[in-house]
Amino acid sequence: xxxxxxxxxxxxxxxxxxxxxxxxxxxxxxxxxxxxxxxxxxxxxxxxxxxxxxxxxxxxxxxxxxxxxxxxxxxxxxxxxxxxxxxxxxxxxxxxxxxxxxxxxxxxxxxxxxxxxxxxxxxxxxxxxxxxxxxxxxxxxxxxxxxxxxxxxxxxxxxxxxxxxxxxxxxxxxxxxxxxxxxxxxxxxxxxxxxxxxxxxxxxxxxxxxxxxxxxxxxxxxxxxxxxxxxxxxxxxxxxxxxxxxxxxxxxxxxxxxxxxxxxxxxxxxxxxxxxxxxxxxxxxxxxxxxxxxxxxxxxxxxxxxxxxxxxxxxxxxx
Amino acid sequence: xxxxxxxxxxxxxxxxxxxxxxxxxxxxxxxxxxxxxxxxxxxxxxxxxxxxxxxxxxxxxxxxxxxxxxxxxxxxxxxxxxxxxxxxxxxxxxxxxxxxxxxxxxxxxxxxxxxxxxxxxxxxxxxxxxxxxxxxxxxxxxxxxxxxxxxxxxxxxxxxxxxxxxxxxxxxxxxxxxxxxxxxxxxxxxxxxxxxxxxxxxxxxxxxxxxxxxxxxxxxxxxxxxxxxxxxxxxxxxxxxxxxxxxxxxxxxxxxxxxxxxxxxxxxxxxxxxxxxxxxxxxxxxxxxxxxxxxxxxxxxxxxxxxxxxxxxxxxxxx
Numbered sequence: 001x002x003x004x005x006x007x008x009x010x011x012x013x014x015x016x017x018x019x020x021x022x023x024x025x026x027x028x029x030x031x032x033x034x035x036x037x038x039x040x041x042x043x044x045x046x047x048x049x050x051x052x053x054x055x056x057x058x059x060x061x062x063x064x065x066x067x068x069x070x071x072x073x074x075x076x077x078x079x080x081x082x083x084x085x086x087x088x089x090x091x092x093x094x095x096x097x098x099x100x101x102x103x104x105x106x107x108x109x110x111x112x113x114x115x116x117x118x119x120x121x122x123x124x125x126x127x128x129x130x131x132x133x134x135x136x137x138x139x140x141x142x143x144x145x146x147x148x149x150x151x152x153x154x155x156x157x158x159x160x161x162x163x164x165x166x167x168x169x170x171x172x173x174x175x176x177x178x179x180x181x182x183x184x185x186x187x188x189x190x191x192x193x194x195x196x197x198x199x200x201x202x203x204x205x206x207x208x209x210x211x212x213x214x215x216x217x218x219x220x221x222x223x224x225x226x227x228x229x230x231x232x233x234x235x236x237x238x239x240x241x242x243x244x245x246x247x248x249x250x251x252x253x254x255x256x257x258x259x260x261x262x263x264x265x266x267x268x269x270x271x272x273x274x275x276x277x278x279x280x281x282x283x284x285x286x287x288x289x290x291x292x293x294x295x296x297x298x299x300x301x302x303x304x305x306x307x308x309x310x311x312x313x314x315x316x317x318x319x
Numbered sequence: 320x321x322x323x324x325x326x327x328x329x330x331x332x333x334x335x336x337x338x339x340x341x342x343x344x345x346x347x348x349x350x351x352x353x354x355x356x357x358x359x360x361x362x363x364x365x366x367x368x369x370x371x372x373x374x375x376x377x378x379x380x381x382x383x384x385x386x387x388x389x390x391x392x393x394x395x396x397x398x399x400x401x402x403x404x405x406x407x408x409x410x411x412x413x414x415x416x417x418x419x420x421x422x423x424x425x426x427x428x429x430x431x432x433x434x435x436x437x438x439x440x441x442x443x444x445x446x447x448x449x450x451x452x453x454x455x456x457x458x459x460x461x462x463x464x465x466x467x468x469x470x471x472x473x474x475x476x477x478x479x480x481x482x483x484x485x486x487x488x489x490x491x492x493x494x495x496x497x498x499x500x501x502x503x504x505x506x507x508x509x510x511x512x513x514x515x516x517x518x519x520x521x522x523x524x525x526x527x528x529x530x531x532x533x534x535x536x537x538x539x540x541x542x543x544x545x546x547x548x549x550x551x552x553x554x555x556x557x558x559x560x561x562x563x564x565x566x567x568x569x570x571x572x573x574x575x576x577x578x579x580x581x582x583x584x585x586x587x588x589x590x591x592x593x594x595x596x597x598x599x600x601x602x603x604x605x606x607x608x609x610x611x612x613x614x615x616x617x618x619x620x621x622x623x624x625x626x627x628x629x630x631x632x633x634x635x636x637x638x
Binding site: 079105108 | 392399401402403404412413414417421424427441
């Protein structure tokens with residue numbers, strides 16, 4: 001079976017680990033990774049979501065933290081502070097830096113982000129084919145108003161430095177309108193047997209991927225069933241601050257509202273957590289098959305069970 | 320007193336530390352640093368000699384090693400090995416990487432190497448004004464013949480990977496012929512009260528600095544006395560493999576031969592070690608004032624004593 005999953009960072013990566021545990025060796029998983037949270041730091045190209053997927057599936061992730069490397073050292077960060085070179089709020093460990101150095105050197109040499117990602121995965125062997133959503137630069141900016149006035153900040157600054165504590169007024173994936181899907185992305189979607197939306201952030205992860213012209217259309221047109229898993233449980237994001245960016249796009253932070261925002265033209269099936277069982281009827285009424293199952297990714301086996309439920313729902317809605 | 324010193328890496332840096340201990344707070348030292356051993360690694364600009372001077376005088380050097388940082392970690396090197404990205408033979412620690420990242424980012428932003436070096440020295444406070452010999456790219460290459468045939472390798476490859484174990488057939492400072500002295504270099508030489516050649520490598524350190532058009536001429540024309548310290552003691556380099564590169568330029572590895580190679584048109588005074596006292600007469604016969612004093616930089620005080628001897632000789636030869 002050919003499975004395509006759109007994925008952001010931590011939530012997406014953890015779901016994929018469960019998915020890998022749920023499928024067989026003959027199944028092929030293609031992951032279309034969000035690159036809208038990419039950022040240029042210290043002259044290097046940093047791709048947090050791609051790396052989180054790569055490190056998580058490749059066994060190099062810092063488990064408790066969810067991002068960055070295990071056995072990390074922080075010498076460069078300490079030195080940057082001595083040099084007075086920021087940003088101090090973004091945590092790049094030394095091992096992580098190595099990835100960004102290799103990536104940046106290859107990009108400078110003329111390789112595309114897809115090619116670089118493939119090369120990095122030669123080491124990490126994530127067990128999936130990891131494609132960036134686009135080889136073109138897309139950078140999600142967030143409009144905020146604070147004591148400095150109304151301005152746009154990079155998503156990472158909003159998320160990491162400001163902890164999403166100030167309201168997001170608009171989310172703009174700068175560059176998305178002219179970006180092209182990376183090689184293989186549209187083909188993978190068209191040829192998929194199942195398309196999954198992991199419980200990643202619907203706005204700044206899945207939403208950004210869908211904002212690349214051609215991808216939303218390809219998913220909508222794909223013959224494969226499309227099944228999503230709610231990142232909202234009991235009216236709050238399981239992890240992260242998805243409610244803040246949902247508010248910016250006028251979507252309530254509920255499992256039901258996120259499903260309806262994707263809409264029946266895009267998703268055929270939707271999984272909500274058992275605590276949100278009451279919303280199943282409303283989602284189904286909107287034309288999206290819906291089931292309530294435990295959606296907490298407490299460990300790999302619990303996550304694999306979620307993946308099995310998603311694949312089972314896909315079979316039920318397959319035309 | 321305004322002192323100008325031409326300096327390579329470890330030997331030059333250690334001498335400068337002694338010089339700083341020997342002079343008073345009213346004395347101004349300008350160091351013209353060799354950049355011919357600069358190398359581009361992992362997309363970053365690495366300046367080993369400038370950094371060795373900066374770290375040594377700024378208190379950040381790895382003392383036993385003579386290069387690199389104290390309290391260093393090696394996570395990036397380990398990661399590069401996992402990625403299969405070389406060169407494995409060049410040791411860049413994580414703290415050291417931070418310097419190269421800051422430098423490279425500033426260079427990419429359009430700052431000159433002089434400006435970058437000045438900015439890095441804001442942190443390191445080396446107690447001297449550190450100028451690169453040139454803001455233009457100069458890279459010393461070494462012609463060798465080995466099982467792969469006759470070819471040119473980067474100086475660092477010759478020195479660090481090959482340990483100078485194969486004969487150097489020629490030393491070529493690629494780019495030197497069109498390089499311009501960095502801002503301030505010629506002025507410092509012209510306005511100096513004393514010019515010193517520390518016991519740095521006469522070919523690939525001092526020689527490369529002098530190969531930048533205008534610098535040799537400025538030193539020869541300077542009103543200040545020029546005094547050098549022999550890097551060769553008892554027919555062998557004190558440290559490093561200067562004999563291998565001296566052979567490439569047809570100069571015997573003796574304190575006397577190095578003095579005569581610089582020649583009386585360039586240097587007015589020359590210090591040899593006490594074990595080379597027998598060569599004093601021959602150097603003086605060539606028109607260079609010569610003294611035999613202990614030249615082993617065993618500690619800062621012994622090195623300061625060498626600096627005092629050099630400054631005393633400068634006074635004796637001052638016209």
